[in-house]
Amino acid sequence: MSTSFSDYLNQEIHCSCGRTHICDIDDIIIEAGALTAVPALIQKGGYTNVCLVEDTNTKAAAGEALKDILANAGIAASVVTLRAEGLLPDEYGIGSLLTHVPADCGLLLAVGSGTINDLCRFVSYKKNIEYFIIGTAPSMDGFTSNVAAMITDHTKTTYEAHKPKAVIGDLDILSKAPMDLIAAGVGDVIGKYVCLTDWKMAHLITGEYFCEEVEALVRKSIQKVSDAAMKIGSRDKAAIAGLMEGLVLSGIAMSYIGNSRPASGSEHHLSHYWEMMFLQHGEHGAWHGTKVGVGTVTALRLYQLFAEAELDFSALSAYTFDETAWEKAIACAYGTAAPSVLSLEKEVKKNSTPEVQNRLQALQTHLSEIKQLAKALPAPETIRDMLEQLGAPYEPKQLGVDRQLFVNSILYAKDLRNRYGLLQVLYDTGLNQKFAELIADELYK
């Protein structure tokens, strides 16, 4: 069943959660031949001086075909072709794009996925013009996001930007994408199992805002991808449509909430930590969704262990925050990124004695409910098999994550952000080191 996105777009949804949700994207078209819809969307928006942005890979995948379609419709477009090799959403990529974009450009047509999408989103925002994303691979859920994930000063940073006015997913193009990118998209969606559990748990423990409608939307996204999973490897177009729709739905869920909470939890924190450490060594590692897939298998195993754990709350209530020891460990685990992690803790005090003790009390109250949530999750083996069947990595060492980095990620990835989830629960309950070593023993034989 394909999804019509018109129900989700450009209208205020007065939700049972008490908030109003909105996703200000004009059009999302996911179908075979969707590329041919672009001229009508340009005309509808009244855009002039269109500039098509591609790289040397996406040029062949979709750029050339789109140029023909525009020419046949009588739309003149300038073209910027960036070199694909080494292209990143960093200062050099931004500079390359800005160097070649005409000053009077009125609309960017971004032909690509991760990097091209982030670069065009960022540059169009800075130039105060709109952009369309013409996806070439169903590789991540950021098509409908309003933030740009950039690398500046060798550090991954999220910048405020805007959403595309149109998302085009032509199944004839998406189904021919490299399989590692398709599998990365699967990884990004199946991670939502963990995100939703983290979010629900945060709602129970810290009283954080939670929306059941948005949760249902993300569940729909997961369902689409798990239904399609068996046929994604054979590039079945209906299955690829399910994947792309799943990615877009979870993007819409994020825009409804205004941040990534419904679509980024402990599995993303693990992935971000690995990525940060790779960047410090001048490497970029695997695709975002590939790392998230591995983070998901890890997080599911941690949830499985937590569901079985016995907790002695009277012993735990003696917790006191040894700030000096923690700061030392962070300096070690984060290297050059440590100062921002330390200043975040100074600001939010998530590891402080009263904060942890308060959360432990709430955890004791809601423990059986939380264990039920953990038990309702799929087994790590189920997701591992799904990834393996697509030829994707499913263990951290396949990403180049060594044992120490893996253990550190379970212990400290949570300190990257102030977002309560499984990794913070394991810290609060003192189970983090034991579980990290236990899983490391399973994975690094």
Ligand SMILES: [Zn+2]
């Ligand atoms: Zn709501």
Ligand SMILES: [Zn+2]
């Ligand atoms: Zn993601």
